[in-house]
Amino acid sequence: MPENSAGTLTAPTKPAKQRPGGTLYRGREGMWSWVLHRITGVAIFFFLLVHVLDTALVRVSPEAYNAVIGTYQTPIMGLGEVALVGAIVFHAFNGLRVILVDFWSWATRHQRFLFYVVVVLWVVTMLAFVPRHLINVFSH
Amino acid sequence: MTIATLEQPPAEAAAIESFTVTFLIRRFDPDVDTEPRWQDFDVEMYATDRVLDALHKIKWEQDGSLTFRRSCAHGICGSDAMRINGRNRLACKTLIKDLDISKPIYVEAIKGLPLEKDLVVDMEPFFASYREVQPFLIANSQPEPGKERVQSIAKREIFDDTTKCILCAACTSSCPVFWTDGQYFGPAAIVNAHRFIFDSRDDAASVRLDILNDKEGVWRCRTTFNCTDACPRGIEVTKAIAEVKQAIMRGKP
Numbered sequence: 001m002p003e004n005s006a007g008t009l010t011a012p013t014k015p016a017k018q019r020p021g022g023t024l025y026r027g028r029e030g031m032w033s034w035v036l037h038r039i040t041g042v043a044i045f046f047f048l049l050v051h052v053l054d055t056a057l058v059r060v061s062p063e064a065y066n067a068v069i070g071t072y073q074t075p076i077m078g079l080g081e082v083a084l085v086g087a088i089v090f091h092a093f094n095g096l097r098v099i100l101v102d103f104w105s106w107a108t109r110h111q112r113f114l115f116y117v118v119v120v121l122w123v124v125t126m127l128a129f130v131p132r133h134l135i136n137v138f139s140h
Numbered sequence: 141m142t143i144a145t146l147e148q149p150p151a152e153a154a155a156i157e158s159f160t161v162t163f164l165i166r167r168f169d170p171d172v173d174t175e176p177r178w179q180d181f182d183v184e185m186y187a188t189d190r191v192l193d194a195l196h197k198i199k200w201e202q203d204g205s206l207t208f209r210r211s212c213a214h215g216i217c218g219s220d221a222m223r224i225n226g227r228n229r230l231a232c233k234t235l236i237k238d239l240d241i242s243k244p245i246y247v248e249a250i251k252g253l254p255l256e257k258d259l260v261v262d263m264e265p266f267f268a269s270y271r272e273v274q275p276f277l278i279a280n281s282q283p284e285p286g287k288e289r290v291q292s293i294a295k296r297e298i299f300d301d302t303t304k305c306i307l308c309a310a311c312t313s314s315c316p317v318f319w320t321d322g323q324y325f326g327p328a329a330i331v332n333a334h335r336f337i338f339d340s341r342d343d344a345a346s347v348r349l350d351i352l353n354d355k356e357g358v359w360r361c362r363t364t365f366n367c368t369d370a371c372p373r374g375i376e377v378t379k380a381i382a383e384v385k386q387a388i389m390r391g392k393p
Contacts, residue, residue, distance in 0.1 A: 022176070022223065022248045022249075022251065023223070023226045023246050024226060025223070025316075026225065026226035027316075027364060027365075027366045028365065028369055030363065030365030030366065030368075030369070030378075031364040031365065031366050033364075034316070034362050034363070098363060101382070102363065102382055102385060103382075105382070105383075108376070108378060108379045109376070111378075112365075
């Protein structure tokens with residue numbers, strides 16, 4: 001090794017505020033599918049919470065119920081429904097993947113392949129749903 | 141060959157190309173720092189060098205205060221698990237040629253265990269979980285006098301994968317569940333329980349299954365496969381955990 005190759009001891013070029021907890025762990029498909037599963041799961045939970053509340057409004061007064069449901073007809077809510085269906089479809093397909101991974105040793109070994117199967121199924125389902133749904137949303 | 145060749149140094153030895161590789165190392169000195177900090181080092185490396193060689197060069201030639209664990213340096217002792225470019229790897233098994241040296245190489249301590257200094261973490265919580273699964277043979281019967289305990293090749297094969305564990309903690313400290321919940325046994329402890337649960341010579345499988353059938357046991361596993369990806373011995377860790385889950389549901393191995 002040459003004499004002059006000793007590296008320079010510079011002050012940390014990255015400020016301390018950058019990545020104080022270290023780098024993000026670079027997990028692969030398994031980890032990101034779990035992250036997505038968790039995010040979509042929590043999102044669906046909060047949707048169901050709101051949905052139970054707005055449906056319960058019919059017990060309070062049908063007019064209030066109609067007023068709330070009426071706001072769901074707006075285009076913004078229509079786009080929100082795309083996100084909702086996307087989350088549910090991913091959560092459903094990936095949930096089946098998780099069950100297979102837990103109970104079938106072939107699936108445990110091929111979980112990465114199964115993740116891409118989930119992605120393909122998700123894309124196919126959304127391609128079937130989104131155009132038709134958006135036509136409905138924007139033509140009323 | 142003639143003597144003439146001895147007068148010249150062998151040409152090919154000088155021709156091996158070396159590269160200047162930048163390492164960004166997450167340093168923490170508990171006597172000085174309140175927060176870990178990133179420090180960069182430029183090291184002259186060959187493609188066949190390992191990350192551990194770079195750490196050695198830094199420690200021996202640039203900054204003697206750099207602290208890390210290593211013992212055998214050949215992937216057997218399991219001392220030098222660290223996070224290299226965001227993934228848990230053994231420094232002694234990660235070659236420079238397998239890394240993208242056009243960018244700095246990030247090296248930091250494994251996650252989820254208390255940081256002691258630079259790349260050294262407190263492994264005690266990790267070994268405490270390991271001890272808790274009783275990782276030793278518990279046999280109620282005596283082998284024939286003067287004989288070993290006989291086991292068929294097929295029965296040995298069942299737990300062959302999990303005998304390879306070197307307790308480096310790369311799997312446990314790659315687990316997102318373990319990062320947020322240090323009470324979780326972690327993949328390594330379950331792997332070592334698996335090694336005895338499925339051993340036909342062992343009689344305490346039900347004890348270990350009972351220990352792992354806990355709130356903080358195998359059911360915490362979310363099958364993220366980070367452990368399988370991180371294992372330097374190529375153990376299919378998540379598969380072993382799934383087998384323990386199924387054994388608990390069956391009530392026997």
